[in-house]
Amino acid sequence: MIDTNLLQLICFYGFAAVTVGAALAVISLKNSVHAVLSLVLAFFSTACIWLLAEAEFLAIALIVVYVGAVMVLFLFVVMMLDIKMEQVREGFIRYLPVGIIVALVMLAEMLALIGVRAMHAHVMGANPATVAGLSNTAWLGEALYSQYLLPFEVAALILTVGVVVAVALTLRHRGDKKHESASEQVRVNPRDRIRVVKMAPSRPDEPTSSEEPLQ
Amino acid sequence: MGEQLLNELVLPVVYILCIAVPLILAVAMFVYWERKVIGWMHVRMGPNKVGPWGLLQAFADVVKLLIKEVILPSSANRFLYYLAPLLALVPAFAAWAVVPFDDRMVLANVNAGLLYLLAMTSLGVYGIILAGWASNSRYALLGAMRSAAQVISYELAMGLSLVCVLVLAGSLNLTDIVHAQAGGKGLFDWFWLPLLPVFIVYFISGVAETNRAPFDVAEGESEIVAGFHVEYSGSAFAIFFLAEYANMILVSFLASIFFLGGWLSPLQGWIHADAPNWVNWIWTGSIIWLLIKAFLMSFLFLWFRATFPRYRYDQIMRLGWKVFIPITIVWVLVAGCMKYFGLVLAGTGA
Numbered sequence: 407m408i409d410t411n412l413l414q415l416i417c418f419y420g421f422a423a424v425t426v427g428a429a430l431a432v433i434s435l436k437n438s439v440h441a442v443l444s445l446v447l448a449f450f451s452t453a454c455i456w457l458l459a460e461a462e463f464l465a466i467a468l469i470v471v472y473v474g475a476v477m478v479l480f481l482f483v484v485m486m487l488d489i490k491m492e493q494v495r496e497g498f499i500r501y502l503p504v505g506i507i508v509a510l511v512m513l514a515e516m517l518a519l520i521g522v523r524a525m526h527a528h529v530m531g532a533n534p535a536t537v538a539g540l541s542n543t544a545w546l547g548e549a550l551y552s553q554y555l556l557p558f559e560v561a562a563l564i565l566t567v568g569v570v571v572a573v574a575l576t577l578r579h580r581g582d583k584k585h586e587s588a589s590e591q592v593r594v595n596p597r598d599r600i601r602v603v604k605m606a607p608s609r610p611d612e613p614t615s616s617e618e619p620l621q
Numbered sequence: 622m623g624e625q626l627l628n629e630l631v632l633p634v635v636y637i638l639c640i641a642v643p644l645i646l647a648v649a650m651f652v653y654w655e656r657k658v659i660g661w662m663h664v665r666m667g668p669n670k671v672g673p674w675g676l677l678q679a680f681a682d683v684v685k686l687l688i689k690e691v692i693l694p695s696s697a698n699r700f701l702y703y704l705a706p707l708l709a710l711v712p713a714f715a716a717w718a719v720v721p722f723d724d725r726m727v728l729a730n731v732n733a734g735l736l737y738l739l740a741m742t743s744l745g746v747y748g749i750i751l752a753g754w755a756s757n758s759r760y761a762l763l764g765a766m767r768s769a770a771q772v773i774s775y776e777l778a779m780g781l782s783l784v785c786v787l788v789l790a791g792s793l794n795l796t797d798i799v800h801a802q803a804g805g806k807g808l809f810d811w812f813w814l815p816l817l818p819v820f821i822v823y824f825i826s827g828v829a830e831t832n833r834a835p836f837d838v839a840e841g842e843s844e845i846v847a848g849f850h851v852e853y854s855g856s857a858f859a860i861f862f863l864a865e866y867a868n869m870i871l872v873s874f875l876a877s878i879f880f881l882g883g884w885l886s887p888l889q890g891w892i893h894a895d896a897p898n899w900v901n902w903i904w905t906g907s908i909i910w911l912l913i914k915a916f917l918m919s920f921l922f923l924w925f926r927a928t929f930p931r932y933r934y935d936q937i938m939r940l941g942w943k944v945f946i947p948i949t950i951v952w953v954l955v956a957g958c959m960k961y962f963g964l965v966l967a968g969t970g971a
Contacts, residue, residue: 437698439698439701439754440701443701443751446747462732462733462736463733463736466733466736466737466739466740467736469740469743469744470736470739470740470743470780473740473743473744474739474740474743474744474746474776475743475773475776478746478747478750478769478772478773479769479773481747481750481754481769482750482766482769482770485750485754485762485765485766541732541733541793542732542733543732543733543736543793588936588939
């Protein structure tokens with residue numbers, strides 16, 4: 407008999423190990439495309455861990471949004487770049503102490519947060535979705551659109567502002583830009599563009615027909 | 622112990638084979654059918670030499686491809702070059718796990734099936750991009766770039782049009798989505814009627830997502846030879862080919878499930894006769910209806926290819942971002958109003 411809890415635990419540690427390994431590969435691999443692919447793997451195994459925690463919506467949204475769209479664009483950019491690896495190596499060694507300090511501070515903060523939570527002994531309740539008898543997605547939707555409507559809308563507004571800013575920053579108008587209007591192209595009347603000329607049939611050997619140029 | 626092993630390990634593998642093997646055969650016959658149909662549309666014969674009516678042509682091609690040498694271009698990235706075809710193939714097959722063929726005939730009846738499908742179809746682009754990059758060829762890289770931009774653009778329109786389906790059905794489960802289209806008004810109970818613009822947008826986005834004509838700039842024979850798979854030969858090319866056709870069949874099945882009532886009969890609710898099972902399915906619905914619908918939808922792919930010239934890259938982007946996405950956003954609101962005011966009732970019958 408296979409114990410389900412044990413199996414879940416094994417799966418968790420497996421996915422967690424892959425995530426950590428992939429994250430390490432992101433910063434250590436020489437080839438930048440390989441590094442981006444490791445990041446994709448890290449996202450993917452994180453999604454698997456979330457699936458284990460029964461957060462199916464978040465897990466699949468992570469794959470759809472980050473793996474399926476954001477990382478594709480990232481890969482797109484990285485493939486276009488011509489990165490000189492020696493300079494990157496140099497920077498890696500030079501900024502390593504700073505990186506280690508930042509990592510240590512983050513670790514300390516996380517431990518403190520978890521420690522404070524643990525001191526309050528705030529036991530996580532049962533999965534609210536199962537309590538409400540809904541699927542994870544349905545419960546998340548109801549909670550977001552009723553209980554947390556205002557923060558949700560604020561987040562949406564911030565994202566919209568971000569899109570507008572990104573477009574405004576990158577949009578450049580060039581004076582000599584040639585551009586086609588699709589609606590104009592559709593509205594074109596063939597009669598304005600070509601003229602069908604009806605000509606009487608003529609023989610080339612007769613001298614009278616040579617006056618008209620052949621179209 | 623033995624029985625548990627059988628139920629948990631052997632049976633799923635058998636079910637998976639029951640989907641995968643017919644799918645591969647369907648791809649082979651679909652290639653034959655495509656060449657035949659396009660031949661007829663061009664007033665040609667199409668393949669007619671191998672086997673009766675040329676039926677074995679596809680198998681002859683498969684054998685030919687498999688015994689060819691797989692060539693690795695110089696200074697190509699070996700690992701990614703061989704990984705890319707698999708990355709294209711795996712999502713194309715994995716997506717079939719949640720496709721319901723019948724009321725009970727589904728491999729995994731998951732609640733977030735629609736999201737899972739979106740995730741799987743969005744992963745397929747990695748195979749194309751990596752193939753283009755790992756080949757160390759300019760043509761392949763250009764094809765990969767075009768494909769990446771195109772797939773991401775049309776994924777948005779596709780996702781938003783599925784939101785409309787989701788609003789009307791009230792569920793992400795594909796079986797429930799089909800049940801929501803049941804009713805007493807025959808084929809007018811299906812979602813194609815209230816969601817007509819979205820249905821068209823969805824199918825055209827599906828054509829663009831699978832990089833098929835007229836959206837096949839990723840291959841663009843006249844400009845970039847064969848695009849992302851220009852360096853691939855033999856079985857590696859065959860895998861790309863298999864993935865592309867499996868995706869086309871998948872999009873046809875999904876369009877039938879989301880908008881054309883899946884396995885439901887177009888005569889549902891009109892005939893209430895009591896007949897033996899082999900006649901009954903005509904009005905109670907069965908997998909045969911789903912296969913007929915998917916066949917008709919997949920025929921559209923071939924029809925498009927024989928009819929339309931290839932879109933230019935900027936025209937593709939304009940169509941995706943400036944036409945399809947606004948249409949779907951407006952229709953999400955329309956679908957919400959239809960649901961709110963009770964104009965469309967999900968699953969009134971059966």
